[in-house]
Amino acid sequence: MxxxxxxxxxxxxxxxxxxxxxxxxxxxxxxxxxxxxxxxxxxxxxxxxxxxxxxxxxxxxxxxxxxxxxxxxxxxxxxxxxxxxxxxxxxxxxxxxxxxxxxxxxxxxxxGLPLLPESLSLQPELNIPSDAGKWKTHGKLDLRLLRTLFSSSLSSERRKRLVGIPLSVVELHDVAQTVSEMVGAASTCVFRAASRAVAESVRRSLAYLLTCTSRIYVLSCWQGRTPALSLFHPHTHTFEDFEAPLSSYSAVASRGGNLFVLTAEDQVGSSGTTWSKPRFLRFDVMRREWHALPPRPGESATRYALAAAGSSIYAFGGMSRRGVLGAAHRFDLRRGSWEALPPMRCPRCDLATAVRGGEIFVIGGSEASGEASNVVERFHVTARQWGSAPPLLQQRHSASATALGYDLFVFGGGAVARDHLLADAVSPPMVEHLTEDGWETLESPTLQRHGCGAAAAAGQVFVFGGYSSEFAEVDRWDAESQQWETLRLPGRLRGVCAAAAAIS
Structure with missing residues (x-):
């Protein structure tokens, strides 16, 4: 096991x-x-x-x-x-x-793990009478009592006798699943520690609860349209829009239940020169408020990438006035400050990132020559050192990457330089999956697209938007069934999905 x-x-x-x-x-x-x-x-x-x-x-x-x-x-x-x-x-x-x-x-x-409640607060959700508190123990709850509460047709005398009778296997499974669905994921994590039988009974419902509570923020933009930030609910497949003071040059990451966005706002100086002013923002998901954080140090840049690992947000690469950058920085969420890290071996912009097992994979991008890159580097978070990784099978920039457990996927992007006349005419690269033997391609024509965003949540991978010959929808990969499914993307969000981040 x-x-x-x-x-x-x-x-x-x-x-x-x-x-x-x-x-x-x-x-x-x-x-x-x-x-x-x-x-x-x-x-x-x-x-x-x-x-x-x-x-x-x-x-x-x-x-x-x-x-x-x-x-x-x-x-x-x-x-x-x-x-x-x-x-x-x-x-x-x-x-x-x-x-x-x-x-x-x-x-x-x-x-350093988040602490769970010491005991289950099931009384409001299950409408348990106040005099039933004596049946609750530290961190557990007597399921025999719950059986009597669910059996509203029984007489009070029958209920009292049932309290002393152990639950059958079928009853235990039904009651445990009912409780977990009523109290939510956090309480279920404590609830399943009551016994092995309870843990097995709520195993499936816990996965369902995680799907219900997971959230993905999607940042989308298109020519002449203000960038839009939307909240996607994987359980209901619905979108909810928010006002976002962002530009099309934005990268997102999530940590501690908050969304972090590195964006660049175009400014016009007194001489008429246009330059990009960097901003680093935190979106409080619970209060739905934006808060300004110290901007990324170094040269003002765009076309960078963000990643979240441990208690930090990492920023890589970008394009400044002087050219492509190899800079790497780390923002410590506890201290609220940035620090410089060893630079990438291959400077790039328009790159993708994914976190897997304590390492951040920095994938593809545009090199100083302007051509798409197949270089993959991995940054070891604890050792703070760069290491090599197998190169992509196809060169690509402006791709999107995500990890589901130890499976790492790269979607979309462009195979030729961004400013090339035929950039949108050339077919986008195929999906690539990193295995122990290196990268392998996945045959899926619908996932060959420019400008998509990807995120993983509750055992599923979601690929949002983008375009090839026409605007794309949302594609969902279920790790359990090993199948893809296409979902509808609202018309207002069609186009380039610049980034997507699952709230963690």
């Missing part, structure tokens, strides 16, 4: 008196959290887990004061110890996650 969470210790930071280890927790669907912890924090976690796990806890690595080995054997021995400690911590944490699969609050806090 595949583990839901995988923990990796990918590096460390040496302070004057101690070492902090970089702990990255990943899920099969591509979600990722990062935290820095010292060994003292692990020791405290081990003690907090004693009441819950008892003797099933993993063995704690041996404790030793940092710097002691350096005093006795020199710096090299101490560095070897730190690397060995990284491996021990990773082994310990994965063993602990395997035992505590539901991840208690202490373990979630240590790994």
């Amino acid at each position: 595949e583990r839901e969470y995988v923990v990796e210790v990918l590096g460390h930071v040496q302070e004057r008196t101690h070492v902090k280890y970089c702990i990255v927790t990943s899920t099969a669907d591509g979600r990722q959290w990062q935290a820095y912890r010292r060994f003292r924090d692990l020791f405290e976690l081990h003690n907090l887990l004693r009441p819950k796990l008892g003797n099933s806890r993993a063995a704690l690595p041996a404790r030793r004061a940092y710097g002691f080995g350096k005093l006795l054997y020199g710096h090299e021995q101490d560095s070897d110890f730190v690397l060995e400690r990284q491996h021990e911590l990773q082994t310990y944490l994965n063993a602990t996650v395997a035992v505590d699969a539901a991840l208690c609050a202490s373990l979630r806090s240590f790994l």
Whole structure:
């Protein structure tokens, strides 16, 4: 059985008196959290887990004061110890996650995961009488009581007798699914920890709930039309429009439930010269308000790309007055500031990005010569280093990429230079999928299009808009059924879908 969470210790930071280890927790669907912890924090976690796990806890690595080995054997021995400690911590944490699969609050806090409610607040959703509180336990709820509440035709005496009778397998499945659909995804995540039978019963309904609660923001634009920001609901296949102070030169990314947009606003100087003023904005999804953030440093540019990983937003490449850029920057959401990263090996603009397993793939684009590129580079988030990746089978710029778990897809784009007379006449490249053996093409003529946007949510990939011989619709890929389906795109959004981002 595949583990839901995988923990990796990918590096460390040496302070004057101690070492902090970089702990990255990943899920099969591509979600990722990062935290820095010292060994003292692990020791405290081990003690907090004693009441819950008892003797099933993993063995704690041996404790030793940092710097002691350096005093006795020199710096090299101490560095070897730190690397060995990284491996021990990773082994310990994965063993602990395997035992505590539901991840208690202490373990979630240590790994940097969002905390779930300590108990289920089902009373408003299920209309449970106030005197039924005695049936609720810490983090669980007695399903026998729920059975009696759902059985409105039963007499009060019959209900009391049913409370003492265990649920049958069929009843447990029906009641558990009903509860999960009524309380929503967040409470269901806690609810499924009640027992293995409950977890199996709500497995399908949880996927349905994630589909219901997932949201994708789509930024679209077309010649002579103001850029439009729309909210797409994957469950109902409907769109909702918002006012957005954006330009056609915009890139989007999502983290922490908010939408982040890097945009460039054309400004005209006193001499009549036109130049682009960079802006970095955060859209508060809950309040539906725009907030200005510090702009990306460096040269004013357009035609860049954004990506979100960990607690940061990353910006890559672009086109400035002096030409194509290879610059890379990181915006720390906790500190609220930008920092420069090592530049890309191949400067590009009009590029696509996708995040997979702690790495950001920077795909294709336009090179300094103006020609489309098939170069793919990957940036390791923790090590902050660039690495190579298999090149695309076809050169392309202005493409859109997304990852669903460890599957990485690249859609659309142009195969010839943007300013070429036949740029729109040449057929767009085919869809490419990254496997362990490299890139492979997917035969799907309807997905060969210019100017589309792509995003993944709740086990599905959505490809929005674009055009080939005519305007395209929305294509949906379902990972479970392994099939494509075409959905309708409203006429007001047809054209170039500059970007799409699933709210995470």
